[in-house]
Every structure is written in C-alpha cells, then in structure tokens.
Amino acid sequence: MMYPKSIQKLIDLFLKFPTVGQRTARRFVFYLIKREKKELENLARAILDLKEKIKFCKNCFKPFEGEGEICEICSDKTRDKSLLCVVEKEVDLESIEKTKKYKGLYFVLGGPISAIKKEELKKLRIEELEERIKDKKIKEIIIATSLTTEGEALALFLERKLKNSGKKITRLGRGLPTGGELEYADEETLKEALERRK
Amino acid sequence: MMYPKSIQKLIDLFLKFPTVGQRTARRFVFYLIKREKKELENLARAILDLKEKIKFCKNCFKPFEGEGEICEICSDKTRDKSLLCVVEKEVDLESIEKTKKYKGLYFVLGGPISAIKKEELKKLRIEELEERIKDKKIKEIIIATSLTTEGEALALFLERKLKNSGKKITRLGRGLPTGGELEYADEETLKEALERRK
Numbered sequence: 001m002m003y004p005k006s007i008q009k010l011i012d013l014f015l016k017f018p019t020v021g022q023r024t025a026r027r028f029v030f031y032l033i034k035r036e037k038k039e040l041e042n043l044a045r046a047i048l049d050l051k052e053k054i055k056f057c058k059n060c061f062k063p064f065e066g067e068g069e070i071c072e073i074c075s076d077k078t079r080d081k082s083l084l085c086v087v088e089k090e091v092d093l094e095s096i097e098k099t100k101k102y103k104g105l106y107f108v109l110g111g112p113i114s115a116i117k118k119e120e121l122k123k124l125r126i127e128e129l130e131e132r133i134k135d136k137k138i139k140e141i142i143i144a145t146s147l148t149t150e151g152e153a154l155a156l157f158l159e160r161k162l163k164n165s166g167k168k169i170t171r172l173g174r175g176l177p178t179g180g181e182l183e184y185a186d187e188e189t190l191k192e193a194l195e196r197r198k
Numbered sequence: 199m200m201y202p203k204s205i206q207k208l209i210d211l212f213l214k215f216p217t218v219g220q221r222t223a224r225r226f227v228f229y230l231i232k233r234e235k236k237e238l239e240n241l242a243r244a245i246l247d248l249k250e251k252i253k254f255c256k257n258c259f260k261p262f263e264g265e266g267e268i269c270e271i272c273s274d275k276t277r278d279k280s281l282l283c284v285v286e287k288e289v290d291l292e293s294i295e296k297t298k299k300y301k302g303l304y305f306v307l308g309g310p311i312s313a314i315k316k317e318e319l320k321k322l323r324i325e326e327l328e329e330r331i332k333d334k335k336i337k338e339i340i341i342a343t344s345l346t347t348e349g350e351a352l353a354l355f356l357e358r359k360l361k362n363s364g365k366k367i368t369r370l371g372r373g374l375p376t377g378g379e380l381e382y383a384d385e386e387t388l389k390e391a392l393e394r395r396k
Contacts, residue, residue, distance in 0.1 A: 003292070004263035006251040010244040018225045026289055027216045029248070033261055037249045044242035046208040050227070051235045053204040063231055065202035091224055094201070183221070 007033075059132065061108040061125060062093060073097075073106060080104045082139040086129065086158065088146065092182045096144065099190045104142070107132055109154075124154075126161065133165055140168040146181045147172075205231075257330065259306040259323060260291060271295075271304060278302045280337040284327065284356065286349065290342065302340070305330055307352075322352075324359065331363055338366040345372065 002008060007029055014025035032040060054063045057071035064071035073079060083104025087093050093106050109124045133141060143158050145151035155171060162169055172193040185193075200206060205227055212223035230238060252261045255269035262269035271277060281302025285291050291304050307322045331339060341356050343349035353369060360367055372390040374383055383391070 004252060004261060006244065006247040006263055007261065010241075010248060013241050013244055018229050019222055024217055030288055031216050032245060032248055033252060035249075040245050040249050043211050044245045046204065046211055047230060047238050047242045047245075049204045050208060050230055051238050054202060054231060063202060063205065065204055090228055 060106045061110065061128070062106060063090060078103070081135075081137040083142065084133065084138045084140070085142040085144050087144050087182070088151065088154070089183075092144065092146075095182055095185060095190060096194070099187050099194060101191045101194045104140075105138075121157070129158075130161070130165075133162070133167060138167060140170060141165070142170050142172065144172050144182065146183075148181060151182075258304045259308065259326070260304060261288060276301070279333075279335040281340065282331065282336045282338070283340040283342050285342050286344065286352070290344075294342065302338075303336075319355070327356075328359070328363075331360070331365060336365060338368060339363070340368050340370070342370050 003011065010029045010032070011022075011025045014020050014028045015022065017025075020028070032043075053065050055065070055069070056063055057074055058069040059074040060071060062071045062073065066072065068075070080103045083102075084107055085093075085096065085102060085104055086107045086109060087096070088109050090108055093108060096102050096106075107125075107129055109126075109129065132138075141162060143155045145155045145158075159169055159171075173195065182190075201209065208227045208230070209220075209223045212218050212226045213220070215223075218226070230241075251263050253263070253267070254261055255272055256267040257272040258269060260269045260271065264270065266273070278301045281300075282305055283291075283294065283300060283302055284305045284307060285294070286307050288306055291306060294300050294304075305323075305327055307324075307327065330336075339360060341353045343353045343356075357367055372387070374387060374391045
C-alpha cells in the first residue's frame with residue numbers, strides 16, 4: 001500500500017532537507033496533518049516569505065531583511081572596515097557575532113562544502129571574495145573556517161589564493177578544539193580564538 | 199545580533215516539528231533560502247494541500263485522499279471484516295500493511311503518547327473505538343501497540359476497557375525478532391520466546 005499522493009509528495013520534499021530520512025520525513029508529515037489549517041497557512045507563508053523578504057548583502061552575502069542592497073553590518077559606521085572575516089556559512093557569522101568581540105566586517109563564502117573538490121569550490125564565492133578585497137580599506141583578512149579537514153583544506157586554499165593580495169592574512173587562534181566545528185563552539189572559546197588570532 | 203525576522207520566524211516554526219532542535223531548524227531554513235522560488239512554492243503548496251486533500255476515514259481514522267468518507271482499506275470488499283487491528287498511529291498501520299500478511303481492518307487510536315496519563319488518554323480515540331466495535335461483523339480485536347512501556351500500558355488499558363465487548367481480544371505475538379541474536383536479546387524477550395516456542 002502507498003500513502004495518499006499529497007502525503008507522499010510532502011514526504012519526498014522533506015526527504016530533501018538536510019539530515020532528514022524516511023522516518024523523520026513521515027513524522028513531519030503526520031505532525032503537520034494534525035495541525036490546524038491556520039498553522040499550515042502560517043508555515044506556508046513563512047516559507048514563501050523567505051524568498052520574498054530575504055536579500056543577500058552585495059558586500060558580504062549575509063542574508064538580511066530591509067532597505068537597500070547592503071546588510072546592517074556592512075552599513076554600520078561603527079564597524080572596523082579594515083578587518084574582513086571570511087566564514088564558510090551564515091551560522092558561523094552569527095556565532096562570531098554572539099561573542100560581541102569582533103567589530104570588523106564579514107564575507108560569507110557560501111559553504112558548507114563536504115570536501116575540497118574542484119566542483120565544490122566552484123560553488124563558493126571565491127571570485128566575489130577576490131573582488132571584495134580590492135577594497136583598499138581592508139587591511140587584514142581573517143580566515144575563520146572550521147577546524148575540520150574540509151575547513152583546514154579550504155583555509156589553505158584561501159591562504160594560497162590571497163597571499164599576493166597585499167593584505168595581512170590571519171587564521172583563528174587554536175583556542176578552538178581540534179576537529180571542532182565553528183557552529184558548535186561556545187562563546188568563550190570563540191572569544192579566545194578571536195583574541196589569539198595570528 | 200538576531201536573525202532577520204522572516205528567518206527567525208521560520209526557525210521557530212520548524213522548532214515545533216518533532217525531533218527538530220535549534221541547529222536542525224537553522225539548517226532547514228538555510229537550506230530553503232538557497233532553493234529556487236519555484237521549489238519553495240511547491241513546498242508551501244504541498245503543505246496546504248495536506249489540509250485540503252487529506253481526509254480521515256470515518257471508520258478507522260486513517261488519513262486518505264479520494265471520494266467519500268471511507269478509506270480504501272475499509273471500503274475494500276476483499277478485506278476480512280471480522281478482524282480489527284488497533285494501532286497507535288498511522289505509520290504502524292503502514293508497517294503492518296507492508297507485511298502483506300494481514301487482510302483485516304484497522305483502527306488508528308491517534309498516538310503516539312509519551313506516557314499513559316489521564317490527559318494523554320483523552321487525546322486517543324477511545325470512545326470512537328468503543329463505538330466502532332459495536333459493528334457485529336467484528337469478531338476479533340488485535341491490540342497492536344508497541345512493546346514499549348507506554349505501548350504495554352496502553353495495551354493493558356485497552357484490554358480492560360474492551361474485555362466486556364464480547365469480542366476476542368488478542369495481542370501481537372512476542373519473541374525473538376527475525377535476525378535477532380540470542381546473545382543480545384533481553385531477558386524479557388527470551389522468556390517470551392521460550393514460553394511461546396512451538
């Protein structure tokens with residue numbers, strides 16, 4: 001026997017979500033079936049709003065909501081424009097912001113990448129980064145990739161790519177536990193890592 | 199710093215999904231942000247369709263799509279109408295259907311329930327079950343709850359509730375699961391397996 005078509009269709013869509021397998025996808029659908037119509041409309045609306053309201057900053061590629069083409073960090077006059085922190089993904093940026101220790105700018109490469117393969121690298125905003133760092137105000141580029149195998153490989157790739165940029169290139173200090181993903185790091189560890197950067 | 203409003207809203211909605219925590223909810227949202235507008239519309243549509251297309255069978259409470267008020271199992275003339283298998287939730291019904299060994303009818307109680315508490319029991323379709331089994335064609339009620347603490351408690355509750363119904367009440371057979379190694383079987387399972395040997 002098969003599930004009704006509209007159930008199966010939603011199961012298939014949830015299966016494409018990261019970390020979601022058959023069992024979880026089914027649980028999601030049966031959870032939703034039991035919700036009120038208004039709640040489902042609310043969810044559907046929120047999903048559509050993502051595309052309609054969220055823009056990506058032309059400078060750093062952070063998603064944001066609001067006027068103009070530049071996010072609130074890039075347009076914040078109090079931020080230190082000489083520092084550019086390069087992160088793999090948006091959540092990494094949020095983790096660093098939470099420390100309240102970093103007052104420079106960011107650049108979101110667009111990961112995560114499962115491994116450093118030629119095809120994977122193409123998905124990252126390498127050219128956009130090279131374009132961005134032509135900005136004379138930027139003096140230092142902090143490569144803030146995760147300390148995983150992939151993150152380290154990416155960091156090495158970036159260091160090589162940027163070494164003739166005339167900018168100071170730094171990495172996060174080894175306050176981060178080896179193998180630790182930035183996304184998981186606690187604020188204290190991240191603070192240390194930021195302060196000990198070299 | 200906070201996420202943009204429309205991102206935070208969707209994160210909060212995903213947090214209500216079963217098994218979804220902060221990190222997964224965020225990953226879902228950033229997965230969706232990167233999708234094409236058409237894909238998001240597709241997903242939103244599928245969520246709304248759930249409520250518009252799916253009905254619950256008036257007999258067994260299985261969700262179904264199609265004409266009338268009775269699902270395809272309850273209206274299938276080849277099924278054995280003397281057998282009623284009571285399951286906690288829809289996915290349990292699907293698991294039994296997959297065996298292709300059972301040709302009777304079903305009743306979905308509407309679990310899962312986290313524990314047998316008075317308030318939790320109210321959420322189950324106990325009254326509807328008592329109503330359903332007034333059907334004279336039903337001769338045997340198979341209580342097919344999980345063999346967890348909660349499932350066992352529910353089974354005992356149902357057995358007590360239905361013992362004066364004049365129907366034969368049975369439970370699923372217990373023993374070693376196929377492929378189960380003796381070495382790893384718990385005592386309870388082994389005891390059951392020994393007692394029910396044949």
